[in-house]
Amino acid sequence: MNILDKIVIDKRKEVDLRKSLIPISQLEQSVLFTRATTSLAQNLKNSKSGIIAEHKRRSPSKSVINNGLNVQDVASGYENAGVCGMSVLTDGKYFGGSLDDLLTARASCNLPLLRKEFIIDEYQIVEAKAYGADVILLIAAILTRDEIKQFSELAKSLKLDVLLEVHNEEELHKSIMPSLDMLGVNNRNLKTFDVSLNTSKALSKIIPNNFVKVSESGISNIEAIKQLQPYGYQGFLIGENFMKTDNPGASATEFIKNLS
Numbered sequence: 001m002n003i004l005d006k007i008v009i010d011k012r013k014e015v016d017l018r019k020s021l022i023p024i025s026q027l028e029q030s031v032l033f034t035r036a037t038t039s040l041a042q043n044l045k046n047s048k049s050g051i052i053a054e055h056k057r058r059s060p061s062k063s064v065i066n067n068g069l070n071v072q073d074v075a076s077g078y079e080n081a082g083v084c085g086m087s088v089l090t091d092g093k094y095f096g097g098s099l100d101d102l103l104t105a106r107a108s109c110n111l112p113l114l115r116k117e118f119i120i121d122e123y124q125i126v127e128a129k130a131y132g133a134d135v136i137l138l139i140a141a142i143l144t145r146d147e148i149k150q151f152s153e154l155a156k157s158l159k160l161d162v163l164l165e166v167h168n169e170e171e172l173h174k175s176i177m178p179s180l181d182m183l184g185v186n187n188r189n190l191k192t193f194d195v196s197l198n199t200s201k202a203l204s205k206i207i208p209n210n211f212v213k214v215s216e217s218g219i220s221n222i223e224a225i226k227q228l229q230p231y232g233y234q235g236f237l238i239g240e241n242f243m244k245t246d247n248p249g250a251s252a253t254e255f256i257k258n259l260s
């Protein structure tokens with residue numbers, strides 16, 4: 001069994017437990033549930049840098065990245081740096097994140113927030129909205145076409161943007177549909193952890209132009225962005241490169257300065 005299979009098995013148990021503790025009707029009554037969202041896709045279209053900066057304490061591929069920061073500082077630091085949006089890992093077991101991190105980020109900045117999560121159930125989409133997200137991630141590798149359709153349509157009805165993540169041609173073909181806003185190519189294979197920017201380059205050619213293209217993972221310098229821009233990428237999701245420093249906001253500021 002690969003790591004992605006393990007994560008999904010654990011996630012199903014976790015979601016069942018959450019559902020039994022907090023019913024959907026209660027999530028729908030939360031203050032943030034009626035908040036007007038901001039579109040990350042629009043921000044990316046209007047931006048020169050296209051940086052989406054992530055909060056990530058640890059990962060199965062790297063173990064600990066940074067445990068010594070608080071989300072508030074990271075979120076306000078990213079906002080001051082002028083990033084287009086922030087991604088917040090909410091998985092606890094494998095990434096050390098939580099929905100509380102999302103709430104804290106929401107309270108600390110006005111950036112569009114992506115709930116970075118392994119979404120396998122509609123419940124998690126309602127939860128994303130209730131905890132202040134503007135965008136959800138759907139991972140093609142763990143979903144059927146019907147699920148992608150059902151989940152993305154629910155997200156759109158809640159005024160959330162949808163970033164659909166693929167890693168190969170087959171996942172891309174199965175996923176193309178009008179209810180997606182952004183197509184993300186993960187340069188990291190979630191099953192083996194191999195990272196290559198060539199994945200983004202190769203798949204760019206078959207992503208229809210009406211979707212904002214986002215390249216995800218393994219981006220650690222300006223050179224990578226310069227290489228990817230000619231392939232039509234307008235968004236660049238960066239985690240570790242910022243999070244491994246003492247001050248991710250300052251690191252993002254420096255990065256964006258050098259980009260322009």
Ligand SMILES: O=P(O)(O)OC[C@@H](O)[C@@H](O)c1c[nH]c2ccccc12
Binds near residue numbers: 219
């Ligand atoms: O830290 P990196 O290599 O810059 O990667 C960030 C982000 O792309 C990565 O965290 C990610 C991309 N897709 C995911 C799906 C689940 C968990 C994590 C991810």
